[in-house]
Amino acid sequence: MMLVRNFCKNSVIQIRRYSVDALKKKSPKILITGGLGQLGVECAKYLRGKYGRDNVILSDIIKPTSEIVNDGPYLFVDILDFKGLQKIVVDHRVDWLIHFSALLSAIGEQNVPLAVRVNIEGMHNVIELAKQYKLRIFVPSTIGAFGPDSPRNPTPNITVQRPRTIYGVSKVHAELLGEYYFYKFGLDFRCLRFPGVISSDPPGGGTTDYAIAIFHDILRKGQYECYLKPDTRLPMMHVKDALRALSEFLEVPNSKLVRRVYNVTSMSFTPEELVAAMSRHVSDLKITYRPDSRQDIADSWPQVFDDSEARRDWNWKPEVDLENLVKLMMKEVKEKIVLNGLD
Numbered sequence: 001m002m003l004v005r006n007f008c009k010n011s012v013i014q015i016r017r018y019s020v021d022a023l024k025k026k027s028p029k030i031l032i033t034g035g036l037g038q039l040g041v042e043c044a045k046y047l048r049g050k051y052g053r054d055n056v057i058l059s060d061i062i063k064p065t066s067e068i069v070n071d072g073p074y075l076f077v078d079i080l081d082f083k084g085l086q087k088i089v090v091d092h093r094v095d096w097l098i099h100f101s102a103l104l105s106a107i108g109e110q111n112v113p114l115a116v117r118v119n120i121e122g123m124h125n126v127i128e129l130a131k132q133y134k135l136r137i138f139v140p141s142t143i144g145a146f147g148p149d150s151p152r153n154p155t156p157n158i159t160v161q162r163p164r165t166i167y168g169v170s171k172v173h174a175e176l177l178g179e180y181y182f183y184k185f186g187l188d189f190r191c192l193r194f195p196g197v198i199s200s201d202p203p204g205g206g207t208t209d210y211a212i213a214i215f216h217d218i219l220r221k222g223q224y225e226c227y228l229k230p231d232t233r234l235p236m237m238h239v240k241d242a243l244r245a246l247s248e249f250l251e252v253p254n255s256k257l258v259r260r261v262y263n264v265t266s267m268s269f270t271p272e273e274l275v276a277a278m279s280r281h282v283s284d285l286k287i288t289y290r291p292d293s294r295q296d297i298a299d300s301w302p303q304v305f306d307d308s309e310a311r312r313d314w315n316w317k318p319e320v321d322l323e324n325l326v327k328l329m330m331k332e333v334k335e336k337i338v339l340n341g342l343d
């Protein structure tokens with residue numbers, strides 16, 4: 001009798017503890033890896049606005065600026081250090097993992113062994129961690145997960161994927177591994193294939209970087225040398241749309257998701273179309289074209305991305321078109337130049 005009473009009492013205490021936890025825990029605790037890159041810093045700002053400053057932890061291997069440190073929690077962790085990641089997840093009671101650490105398409109070709117380690121071994125670490133601690137995990141993929149054998153205009157959600165960069169290979173690997181863990185272990189793996197993401201922050205060494213660099217160079221020097229041919233069409237998106245897509249997608253109930261991996265996009269344009277849109281804001285643009293090895297990468301990627309499945313399944317809808325993207329970038333890059341001064 002005593003035993004039964006004690007058992008009941010303990011259970012009530014347990015249930016109370018769980019419900020107090022549930023009440024207190026309105027927001028998920030989110031860890032962003034590779035968080036000091038182009039997307040991570042903006043992503044932390046966006047999600048901190050939604051879930052609270054201390055609920056979003058940035059991590060990377062880079063020494064943070066004082067602004068980053070003042071903005072919210074920042075921790076050093078190498079994506080190749082499983083135990084280090086494990087400690088953060090446990091100590092900070094992490095619920096969601098946003099995995100941004102990667103070497104992008106152009107830089108990955110310059111150091112394939114490092115790209116294999118960071119992009120593939122890093123993915124092995126985070127996916128095991130997510131499985132072990134039952135985390136919701138978001139891993140971005142890319143238009144670079146397609147190759148010359150894929151249909152390019154438009155590129156549907158499901159089609160041939162035979163990329164020719166180590167970056168693309170690592171992203172196909174991540175997509176497949178995530179889907180496998182979902183079917184095999186019930187892991188809540190979520191992945192969006194982003195196009196080139198445009199923001200005023202410096203890009204990380206990709207093929208779509210020209211669409212950012214052009215604003216910085218034109219506003220600083222009045223001229224830009226483009227490494228892609230003028231008629232190279234690629235899918236693109238302003239960071240505002242990318243982060244809204246990520247945030248909305250993370251909140252979609254599992255019952256609505258038909259897939260774990262979705263294409264998303266906002267627009268497609270060529271360098272000459274971007275220049276034409278910019279020339280409505282700046283007079284006398286001097287653009288020269290000198291294609292390099294990034295041209296071969298761009299020529300193997302989608303030109304127009306079909307995101308109809310994301311629109312259908314979770315109501316994805318882009319908001320920033322080319323005209324607005326140019327307006328936003330003009331304003332944001334000018335602000336950065338004022339803040340940091342001319343180089």
Ligand SMILES: NC(=O)c1ccc[n+]([C@@H]2O[C@H](COP(=O)([O-])OP(=O)(O)OC[C@H]3O[C@@H](n4cnc5c(N)ncnc54)[C@H](O)[C@@H]3O)[C@@H](O)[C@H]2O)c1
Binds near residue numbers: 078079
């Ligand atoms: N920016 C885009 O246009 C775009 C488009 C599609 C997909 N994505 C994906 O989004 C993610 C973030 O992209 P981004 O543009 O911010 O890239 P980025 O290159 O700017 O940032 C990547 C970050 O990873 C970090 N990193 C590198 N090695 C690491 C290690 N060993 N341990 C921990 N961190 C490490 C870097 O320090 C860097 O801060 C990437 O996975 C990328 O593939 C980006």
Ligand SMILES: C[C@@H](O)[C@H](N)C(=O)O
Binds near residue numbers: 206
């Ligand atoms: C497209 C995207 O994955 C990245 N910006 C790159 O060009 O590599």
